[in-house]
Amino acid sequence: MVQKYKVEGFEAFEAKLADIQREFAGKTVLVLFSGSKDPKTHQSWCPDCVTAEPVVQACLDKAPEPEQVVFLYVGVGSREFWKDPQCIFRTHQSTQLKAVPTLIKWGSPQRLEESQCNRPDMVEMLFDD
């Protein structure tokens, strides 16, 4: 089983990522940045994120070596927060996001953006070496 974690906001993301890197050194860490979900509807404000999440989850369930994969879901905040060009997820050196959803194989240049995350054939490439 892929280990899965879920956090909201930048600080929580940084803290959790540091934990994961400490605890699971050497494993593949996949991070999905997504528009945060409305607590009532449990739906993200971002339509591509809504489509992407189940696709990504399904791919994780089929990962060739699930015990080698750790997954971190990060809610980047409300639409308003994200749309700000100064949003920390956009500006910070470690993330430099241009779009949500973005799925990153952490520590590598491999990332998928927007509708690319909806395609299982693309997501599966992140499991290749």
Next chain:
Amino acid sequence: MNRREPLFKQLAGPAEQGTCHLPPLIQDIIILVIIISICVQTLPLLVLAIFNPGSAQDLDGSSSSSSSLKRNQVAPSEAMAPVEGTGVKAKVEGLIKGHTVMVFSKTTCPFCDQIKDLFKQREIQAEYLELDTLGQEGTDIQEALLEISGQKTVPNVFINGKHFGGCSDALSADSSGQLKGRIRAGFHDYQFDTIVIGGGSGGLVASKECSRLGQKVAVFDFVQPTPLGSTWGLGGTCVNVGCIPKKLMHQAALLGGNVQDAQMFGWSLSGDSKPSLDWPKMVEAIQSHIGSLNWGYKVALRDKKVKYLNEYARFVDAHTIKGVNKKGKETEYTAQNFVLAMGGRPKYPDIPGAKELGITSDDLFSLPYNPGKTLCVGASYISLECAGFLKGAGLDTTVMVRSILLRGFDQQMANKIGDYMEEEGVNFIRECVPYKMERVEEGQPGKIKVYAKYNDGTEFTDVFNTVLFAIGRDPCTSGLGLEEVGVKLAKNGKIIHDEAERTSVSNIYAIGDVLQDKAELTPLAIKQGMLLARRITLGDKLLTHYENIPTTVFTPLEYGCVGLSEEDAEAKYGRDDIEVFHKNFWPLEWTLAKRSEAACYLKLVCRPSEDMKVVGFHYLGPNAGEITQGYAGMMVMGAKKADFDRMVGIHPTNAEWFISMDITKSSGVSPTAAGC
């Protein structure tokens, strides 16, 4: 693909679908005619079905061993055979195999009308079977279609014996340009329409374009490690070990120079005023950028539905190759066409120690440690460029040259490049060839003693930290069975080809650095790949144009050229029919920096008998690539000297010096500029 479309009842189709609705009487007549024609046409096809009972063809095109079916329509005379013992499925399969484009439709369905209109407009010959005119058989056929294709609705289109889809699939394939390519791909039982060998500059473009135009395509890319063990990702030479890291290291070197110039402009550097380059940091930054490019290519191939195979390809026969992956696993693949785009690799000299102790450009750009005192062997543009940025990075750099600099380039310009590099402190050892190398000390870098001989027989020896060979490149055409399948190679291993990049085997094409007598440049490989893909898929006629290809050598003083060198112009037209306009210039940005006044130079080689048509453009100075690319447009359009003079300059720039050049070489007047 198998989008379901509603079955529209007669006249029930919404008008916005763009179908025309005829009065019932006319429709009845049309239906009658169609029924008659179907009766006449289905008989022969039923016969075909008998000849191919239950032919279990793989409809998705994956490997199928059953051999070449004859796809022509059965001659009417054969139509008299009794129809017995054939299922509906066999009949349908017979129809599918019997026509390049087979459409199962209904007379009452507006989407079917749409497809018929589209095919008519595009002059696509299709065979139609109207299921609603066949009573119970029509219903049975529809069931069979569901079984065969997973699609029950009409129109159900098959192209070259393979399921294609419905109306919306055809419309979108038409608008994306795929339809024509799909049809032209023809009937075959190979797994792929086209296999491209080599995922570099040319191969990537060719594979994506073939796929975009409707073909089923795979691209093989496999990097064999260097003797030192360097290896890299998808994208070929340019991205990994060529243009890209080369230009970035050149830029790193230029920046070092700019930091020094900055002080002359009033900037003060805190602390140590001499900038120093952190080699591992530069390499890491460059490699990280390359990593993102490798990934981008992989994503793009997926996106364009090209199958990427990280396997080394070898021919088994003219339609089959064997792929070997990293783990040594072998797989066979078949295709109708092949595109050879394997590029080349650096040569090593045949001397003791070369492969064990030397490196090439394949290692340099990812070298994790500072190479230290370096010897660049060779006078190719790659050797001079590497020497240039190594010197710019602050290293003790030497170039060993056997005879002339930059063979094939304008020699006046080549020598000016050499002069400038010498002025910058690069050592040149001329007319000298190494014959032995020995390790003096292990380490990163270690120490290597190089033994060489001057042409006059005198000995040269020196110790270097790194020895880089840049003495030429060999095409990657050996060891993959090319000659065994009939592909003819020139003596130097390059592929002999015609003007449409066809090799001596009719279904095998070649592009890029493997081609005989063609420039080895990324944009050329890209152009060849793009145009070849269109010729293969669509039957386009457009050929690659080989005149006026611009290029730039990124030595410390950059050199850009388009068209003929002075020597070549003279050889082609005779000394009497060329006039050379030339000029020395001092870039404004070099004035405060107190850089050389005499280094930058430009010349236009013109042909008096053609009204001073410019046949050679040469620029030696900053930003040569940018300037030359712009002027290449004029050269392609056949500009004359007068066209250059008609332009108004942009001031103050270096490019503006090309306007109103008035000093000819033949006049003997000094080309030194007289100021603004």
